[in-house]
Amino acid sequence: MTTATVAHDDHAHHGPPSGIKRWLFSTNHKDIGTMYLVFALIMLFLGGASAMVIRAELFMPGLQLVQPDLYNNLLTNHALIMIFGAVMPAAAGLANWMIPLMIGAPDMALPRMNNLSFWILPAAALMLILSFIVPFFPGGGSQINTGWTLYPPLSLQVGMSMDFLIFALHLLGISSVLASINIIVTIFNMRAPGLRMMQLPIFVWAWLVTAFLLVLVVPVLAAGITMLLFDRHFGTSFFIAAGGGDPVLFQHIFWFFGHPEVYILILPSLGVLASILPTFSRKPLFGHHSLIGAMIAIAALGMIVWAHHQYTVGMSLAAVQYFMLMTILISIPVGLIIFNYMMTMWRGAMTFETPMLFTVAIILMFSFGGLTGVMLAVVPADMQYHDSMFVVAHFHYVLLPGAVWGLFAGVFYWLPKWTGHMYDERLAKTFFWVHVVSFNITFFPQHFLGLAGMPRRIADYNIMFTEFNMISSVGAFFFGLSHLLFLYIIIKTVRGGEKAKARAWEHAEGLEWEVDSPPAHHTWTTPPKIKTA
């Protein structure tokens, strides 16, 4: 492993500028990281609120609260806000905060562009929210009832709110691509002298792979929704069969982006775990190099399996077989990561602080979500599961443990570093247990609902599904409420608490623990000297 000889001239420089300009005009990776994280938290509550309405509507059969179109609009916005507003910005916030600290860089490589990447997000969020509320105005047209996948021909028939959504996605795409370019360049060009690529922490590697995926697939989404826009307004026929186009083409384009997007959401969180596990197992990480290889393999395979989201659309047998086999192949590198993480814990002197609790829960629950993924990858089986609540259960088991919990774990792990205070361990553990148990109450019954034939994305259901939906909704309300506790813990930690040492966790390793907690406004203005032990 690497150790750093630290030259402490970090404090000689000026502190942050005061007032609103500090945030609006920022070129500081820590401030921008904080803004990303706060933005993500706000979006988490917005997306969560729409999920609460969805679960309230599904508490009983029949239409109680919302009409079907509004239901589908909420559902679309829930997905888009959570994916693009909460998870991706939160992961980018961690990247902004931690990558420069971890690689001994004074800041991100392109600090002004970094600020632009963040500030496009509020503009995109505004467009996204407008796409939700425009239909309520006179002349605002129909509501977005397509789901986040925006499949034509339905998306060609939606009113002007769809245009707001398309432009919101364009902005989100610009933000992601710029942020990813910045991260790639930072990792390639800003490492402390002597810090080799293969020595980088897995979190940095995970983000490098993620950033590559983003640079390669986000422009494809941009092209796809641009074609959608032209089909809607300028008479082209990309997705209209009468003119020789094909609606299935959009599905291919969308999932060429959409499937790597799943790994974009998950890889940074898996990277976070690689920082947490050695600390609380008091052992070095098992298989550093093979983890890097596995992440690259996941990304590479992830780009050539997109059509497993479209088995039922009528592809040729050869295509379906190819996509099935490649998809199942991904379970090998994913399994390798899980194996390495378990071997890191093996015979370790483990303690279970909140980040570690989340990590263990992730390994269990994410593996479970992965296994239902293998079920869905099998074509004949998928013909039954397709577009059922089973799919909803599957991807929530993947994305909550795989992406969101990893972010929670990272936030708890690095919160002492960011704020200089230890969080309230008792409250955090309470949050963990309420969150994880209510998560399972919410989503586990949905597997059975799906297998029994309940379709997803529909506001009403057959009365035979009532009991499990009631259980799921009750779980969801506890699940939603648990996040208020999370918010309270964050605010409490920011405002005060036990002082955190520079090395906040006893066995934590890495350059980020060599700087103070909280770090000075500018760190590593002189790069640390890396000695390879």
Add this chain to the structure above:
Amino acid sequence: MASVQHGPEHYYVPESSPWPIVAMVSALLIVFGLALWINGITVGSYISIGGFILLGVMFYGWFRDVVRENLANVYNEQVGRSFRQGMFWFIASEVFFFLSFFGALFYLRFIAMSWMGGEGYLAMTHELLYSGFEAVWPSAGPEPTAGEFTPMGAWGIPALNTAILLSSGATLTWAHWALKKDDQKQLIWGLVATVVLGLIFVGFQAYEYVHAYRDLNLTLEQGIYGSTFFMLTGFHGFHVIVGAIMLLAVLGRAVKGHFSPHNHFAFEAAAWYWHFVDVVWLALFIFVYWM
């Protein structure tokens, strides 16, 4: 501006800058205005045009700051590498943007159309839905709505345009050689020739569009042929215009004598972009016009 002069081992981290926020506001105005405009709400046109103007102001101001910092000599080699790598990955993302349009062209032309024509296991679909349809490219689909059209030939203006754009790549390289041996005069003339050739290219493209609409009845409404033709050539033309603007800015700086054999990132970035646009055109010429 740079307050502290750092040694070579200090990376230049700029002071706070207003331009990212201006960029955000301009982007929001553009997309908000466009969303209204394309739905027939005319006030949107003013909003988006205002956004575009602000975008121009932003680019001018942002790059003016960067140029000043560069002239004040606050950048070290590492900053230069960051800029270059940043530009490289930006172009990589652009490549994938164009690849998706080419992918759409191939998918529609070779896969979707043969299905509609009854090939393979979709014969019944053809019988029931598109029974009269023959899968022959160029096609406006089984139910064309905009009448007969003539496809764009490859060997008139498009071939000439290929020659023009390739020559512009050559003149740009000629300018680059000049820059490397610090021949400022040849640099300026090389850039002038490149920009002029680029503008001629855009002029021919504009003429071709007028010709297509007026004489060939080849419009955006002409099914997949019209869709893919105008989308691919249109986005390419837009990129040529952006590249020409970049080269014009570089030309202006060359006239001011900003570039030296060791300090000319802006020139390189614009040149890479121009060559990228060149390569896209070659693919366009082969797959859209010719084959």
